[in-house]
Amino acid sequence: MHIGIPKEIKTHEYRVGLTPASAHDLVVNGHKVFVETKAGEGIDFSDDDYRAAGVEVLKSADEVFEKAEMIVKVKEPQPEERARLKPHHTLFTYFHLAPDAEQTHDLIESGATCIAYETVTDKTGGLPLLAPMSAVAGRMSIQAGASALEKSNGGRAVLMGGVPGVEPAKVVIIGGGVVGENAAEMAVGMGAEVVILDRSLDVLRRLSNRFDNRIKTVYSTFQALAEHVISADLVVGAVLLPGAAAPKLITRELVASMKKGAVIVDVAIDQGGCAETAVATTHADPTYIVDGVVHYCVANMPGAVARTSTMALNNATLPYTLALANKGIRQALSDDRHLLNGLNVCKGHITCRDVSDALELPYTAAEEIIQAL
Incomplete structure (x- = not known):
């Protein structure tokens, strides 16, 4: 051939x-x-x-x-x-x-x-050719989010891990799949407070065991999602419906209620994004601000570590x-x-x-x- x-x-x-x-x-x-x-x-x-x-x-x-x-x-x-x-x-x-x-x-x-x-797909129901880039994107989402939280980039001027006497950033991850797990690993490593929302109890149990209770796992209802997104410093959209458009879980109204200078990293942007305010961006111009919230929506995140x-x-x-x-x-x-x-x-x-x-x-x-x- x-x-x-x-x-x-x-x-x-x-x-x-x-x-x-x-x-x-x-x-x-x-x-x-x-x-x-x-x-x-x-x-x-x-x-x-x-x-x-x-x-x-x-x-x-x-x-x-x-x-x-x-x-x-x-x-x-x-x-x-x-x-x-x-x-x-x-x-x-x-x-x-x-x-x-x-x-x-x-x-x-x-x-x-x-x-x-x-x-x-594979015999376990996984997505073997998406998984490696999802792992990279999940890890990068925390790097990108930490940078966007800096004041010079429009963020809340919050350090991910805080310092003794000052609380760390709150990172909320929506979705506990490959992206979410890798994002959590990086965020935990940086000392952030980490919350993962998912609708699968099996996923939440696995992640709780995986991180030895160093994260909070929350069953994702609309009320729970709204509560944690509003209080977050960094939100990572890690939702995946294989082959389908991403559900719009973060509404415009919810974005308007978030802290000024908070950050959304929408890793689901390849599938349309899970935030209603998400618009695909590039590495040349990766962020924009809506209602005071910094949005990072680069559609080829792993390309930065090519x-x-x-x-x-x-x-x-x-x-x-x-x-x-x-x-x-x-x-x-x-x-x-x-x-x-x-x-x-x-x-x-x-x-x-x-x-x-x-x-x-x-x-x-x-x-x-x-x-x-």
Whole structure:
């Protein structure tokens, strides 16, 4: 199979779909791999590193898309990338389609096969290709929140861990999944007061045991959520409904009731955000203020630590990339129900129920459409 690695073009996005080491594994398996020049330069993977791995370096993204059958990326394809897609292409990347009608329509029109990292599942019900970036984003949410709390950045001028005689910041985390757990680990390590809200008693028990009662766990009712958000210095939105738009749990009225200079880090922004006041931002201009509350809503948070993120992501995605290349797309999807769950758009059809429901567009079962591949 011919596999292409274009350079990411989203603002301040330095991750790359395949590292030289991952690309070499594909080459060893008999595949031809192409990379756009300087695709890995931002994280110290040179063109020569790729050449040494047996990869052909091309001068432009146009050439990569022209030569490739399967394209491996990190972030959702931008408009100019979507314009390059053809029906013979398979695109393996993050998409987050539920809140993005424009991208979804473009992918439908392209006729390409689009497999989303974020909806691939595993036998335990987890999301193995989303988990590594969720872990990074969870940890980063506390770093970003601590910075935003500084007075010079519009925050309440509160130190996360306080000092002897001065109470620490109160961090409220909505959602106890991978993002929430990793956020809690960082916040506890910095000495903050940490509260996690979730609707699963099993999750709350596990987190209570995990942190040996160094956090408070609260069952998430509307009243409990409002009470803790209003008293928080930092709120981390860590809610996830796989493939679906994030629920708007933090209302405009609730934001208006928060402390002036408090911070919301909405990690759910890729799926539309869990705050009604959330609007996607970039690393170039990451925050804005609504009703005195600082909002950090960067849609590619792990891109700020792109080398760590790329290597963590490749560790998770490489086995699936190899399966798709070695077996062929149809056979790989037919053999692995969990990989098939990653199929979001195929041959002009939406094959993910949550995306079709969110955008009110027709749905076609993935099992039906892969026979056309």
